[in-house]
Amino acid sequence: MYRFLCMLLLACLAGASLYGADKEKADRCQHFIQQGNRLLWRYEPTQAWEQYHQARLIALELEDDYLYAHALQGLGQAIWYTGRFHEAADTVRLAVKYFRRARAKMDQATALRILSNIYDDIGDYESAFKTTTEGLELYKGSKNNFNYVLSLTQMGALYRSMGDFETALAYYRKAEQLGPTRAEYPYRELYHRMGELYAAMGHTKEAKEFYARALEGNAGRKLVRMRLGNLYLQEKNYDLAFRYFDSLHKEARRITDINIIIGSMLGLGRVYLVRHQLDSALKMAYGSLEHSSQGGARQPRQQAYELLAAIYEEKGEDGKALAYHKQQEALKDSIITDNFRRKMFSFRQEAEAERLKGQRNVLVLCIAGVCILALFAFFIISLRYKNENLSLQQRAAELEMKSLRAQMNPHFIFNCLSSINHFILNEESDKASEYLTRFSRLIRTVLVNAGKTTITLEEELDMLRLYLNMEQLRFKEAFDYSIEFEPGVEPSMIFVPSFILQPFCENAIWHGLLHKDGKGRLNIHFSMKNDVLVCIIKDNGIGRERAASYKSAPVEKVASFGNRLSAERLALFNDDQSGASFITEDIRDNKGDIAGTSVILKIKNKQVHD
Structure with missing residues (x-):
């Protein structure tokens, strides 16, 4: 009996010793994770990776799923910050798995939110939606407002990026109702995203107000400053935009912040293009293309191709411009599919x-x-x-x-x-x-x-009416339209290039009529002069100059490619080497003020169906 008691005592002492050793290792593991978090917050991802790696090794030795998941989550974020998006997604996805095994519901939801952000950067939007939705389900009934606000904000950002502004705003308002603490990260991220939304809608004043809130507590936040640079670029305040992009580029290069490097180079390239400093613009465009290609970020790569096409178009090198435009269009096809x-x-x-x-x-x-x-x-x-x-x-x-x-x-x-x-x-x-x-x-x-290369004018107008009726229904009868013919115009006997009218009408609605106060009016008039069909598309919108201030395209010259495309199609159809196929004019009232826009198209009457 005495011997048994002695053995039991020795076993208890050995167990206590082992417990003490495991607790010491767990404390060291948590220390490395906390150090990694601090380094990541200071945006030092390489050093943070080292800390998380040490934590991962200890957690693996302890066979502790919870600590192992935290180490993996940190590793994934550090990898993400260095621009290796797919590797980052794989790592954080593994962290989600281990949080689930450890039954750490709220930590799992946080990892899902981070994973959604990475998927968003990659362009895998379906996975981004799925992970955010899964995270929001886990937060139901929870009092964890910090991460719940961030997940709602992320869902709103996904809707904003696909152009569904109304749903995006609904999610942002729901996050706002949770009362995020002023100047804390969820508060700043929410208003950063709201600033993005209002900028996309063309409301620059409100966007600046939201961005100002997003900078509270962290005035140097690079991503928000990047958005402000883009906003000033949109307003054509190129000097101020340049100051934002230039300072961000210098800061990002010191700490190898790939995402900011890519964005600032694109911004600088656009400013240099406007200033006709084409060599500098090319340097920035190629730099952004190189970084975005290495990281697998498709959206910035598409923007880099678009910028290169615009630069070479400005240089008069149409062959290179067309080549980059094709690459941009090909990449756009894959993004459209997603x-x-x-x-x-x-x-x-x-x-x-x-x-x-x-x-x-x-x-x-x-x-x-x-x-x-x-x-x-x-x-x-x-x-x-x-x-x-x-x-x-x-x-x-x-x-x-x-x-x-x-x-x-x-x-x-x-x-x-x-x-x-x-x-x-x-x-x-x-x-x-x-x-x-x-x-x-x-x-x-x-x-x-x-x-079909050509269709009858009657077929073209059937399609156009469908489009215009849909836009009327969607915008709650914000505009009326009419289609008029002068005597001698027989729509069933006249052939036109297929789908030639709709882009001009869409441009009139989106850039002229929807920004107008009061009821809009679109008039499409056809006449025949010397065997040439003349189509005049008139709107009573805000005019070209004011419409340009609402556009979010990087540079107006990029948008001119579309006009050149329409001109070439009509010139090809008309066998006209001059390319004088349509004219755009401002409409002025009796006082000389802008009262709308008129587009005049001339289409040679061909009586043969292609």
Whole structure:
């Protein structure tokens, strides 16, 4: 008995000793994690990685899932900050798995929010939506406002990036109602994102006010200063924009902040382009392209291609400009595909959450519509390269393809789906059904005419009316339109380039009429003069000069590519080497003030269907 008691005592002492050793290791592990957090906060990701790596090794030795998950989460963030997005996503995804095993619900939700941000940077929007939605589910019933605010803010940012501003604002307002503590990180991130939203809507004054709140408690925050630089660029205050981008570029290079380096180089390149310092602009554009290509960030890479195309266009090197424009368009195609997936995922999520009448049929029809669009996109790409060996036909095919892409503008399609979604959520089933019917008819019309170089004016106007009626319904009758013919114009007997009118009407609505106070008016008038069809598209909008101040494109010269495209298509159709195919003019009232815009198109009457 005595011997047994002695052995039991020795075992207890040994266990206590082992416990003490494990506790010491756990304390060291937590110390390394805390050190990593501090270094990450100071934006020193390489040094932070070393600390998290040491913590990971200790947690592995202890077989402690909770500490191991924290170490992995820190490693993923450090890798993310150095611009290795896919590796970062894999690491944080593993952290989510170990938090789940450790039953650490709130930590799991935090890791999901971080993972969503990384997916957003990569361009994997469907995964970003899924992870944010999963995180929000975990926060239900929780008092953890800190991370709940951040997750709601992240969801709003995803909706903002796809152009659904109304839903984005709803999420931001919900986050705001949770009362984030002033000047703390959730407060700053919320108002940073709200500033982004209002900047995207063209409300620069409100955007600046939100950005000012986002800088409270951290006046040097680089990402917000980057947004301010872009805002001043949008306002054409190039000197102030340059000061923001230049200071950010110098700071980011010292600490190897890849995301800020890419953004500041793009900003500087755009300013240099406006100043006609083309060599400096090229240096910045190529630098941003190199960094974004290494990290796998598609959105900045697309912007770099777009900038390079604009620079070479300014230099008069049209061959290089077209080559970079093609690369930008090809990358845009893949981003559009992801955007469709993202839009459809969010659409399904919202419809399911509300459990409204008829949701299943609407979803099936929308998914079918997207499948049709995918087939349509495949057809257009095939058409582009079909006659590759014949230079004239190749150029015509490229022009047709780009015109069709302009016709079915992805933002327009996203907004159509958003409108259907909001009609459902507001229990306006009749409007949802009517809108969806028009949307499917428009897609069908595009498919029917996709393979035709020319179509009758009657067919062109059928498609145009569908588009205009949808825009009227979506914008609650914010404008009226009329289509008029002079005697002698027979729409069924006149052939025009396919999808030639809609881009001009869309431009009039979006840049002229929607910014106008009061009712807008769009008039489309046709006449025949010397066997040439003359189409005059007039709007009573705000005019070209004011419309330019609302545009968020980096430089006006980038937008001019679209005008050149339309000019080349009409010149090709008209066999006109001069390219004088359309004219844009301001309309002035009796006092000489701007009262709208007029576009005059001249189309040679060809009585042969292509």
